[in-house]
Amino acid sequence: MEERLKRAYGSYEIPDEILQLHQLDADLQKEGLSLANIGFKPSATFAPYSISPPDLIPFAETGGDGIHFSFLTDFGQVKDLRHAPIVCVTPTNDPPIRLMARNIKEFFNLASSVPYVELLEPCWACTSEEQIQHECDLFMKDSPFHWAKGREKVLQRFKETFNTKQIEVHAYLSAIIRERETEIAIPTFDTLGVTGAKSDSYLRFKFDFDRTSKVEEELPKMHEFLEQATKEEKLAFIRDANMRYVVAPGYDELILDLLVDVLQSIGLKEEASRMMARE
Known part of the structure; x- marks a missing residue:
């Protein structure tokens, strides 16, 4: 191997x-x-x-x-x-x-x-x-x-x-x-969701799906959301951003850098490493 x-x-x-x-x-x-x-x-x-x-x-x-x-x-x-x-x-x-x-x-x-x-x-x-x-x-x-x-x-x-x-x-x-749906605390665009205790208080970042929108304009809103987000909300953000953008070198690199930083900040260094391994 x-x-x-x-x-x-x-x-x-x-x-x-x-x-x-x-x-x-x-x-x-x-x-x-x-x-x-x-x-x-x-x-x-x-x-x-x-x-x-x-x-x-x-x-x-x-x-x-x-x-x-x-x-x-x-x-x-x-x-x-x-x-x-x-x-x-x-x-x-x-x-x-x-x-x-x-x-x-x-x-x-x-x-x-x-x-x-x-x-x-x-x-x-x-x-x-x-x-x-x-x-x-x-x-x-x-x-x-x-x-x-x-x-x-x-x-x-x-x-x-x-x-x-x-x-x-x-x-x-x-x-x-059906079983997975009962385990999800926060639904996400990739359908996997974030597992955990269900709560009506969880928030999700509202992504702009207008193809003319620029990442640079969205980043301040993302940082503001992430500063207040719980761990579960950050994980849901990572899943959603990964579906919304092309998170890879040569594409939406600002989002790639942001997601790597978020993963590292919550102690998910192996996940950050896998994301950095993209080509």
């Missing part, structure tokens, strides 16, 4: 499941196969998209359109990544941030319940199990026979390695999204 990817985990211990995932992929490659055959390649580097919240740690990618899967640490509230929610980041789609599973074990069940893991991205928006089955049937129908054989072999090895079980995808996704 590349050193840069290890740094993305920071103080977190890398879960055994992730180490097993890398080992399985290495074993498959010796046979001329790969977890890429099922659209689920272990991440070999850390190069976060600007749309990625800073409390995500990526662990696998599909190989298509930048779609990848990450642990959600809820800004350090999760102490053990084995219990961290799993999020799909799909940069070219709407919404780009999608809650996928309660934890890594349940995510592997979800991943093995479709013929190709990238299908979870379109399946997330399906409104019934029948729609999901239709997506899977179309994929299977369009798969060349020689390629399908390799995919089926890899999927079987994945199921055996992690002892996964088949689940109903739509029912599971609907349940975890």
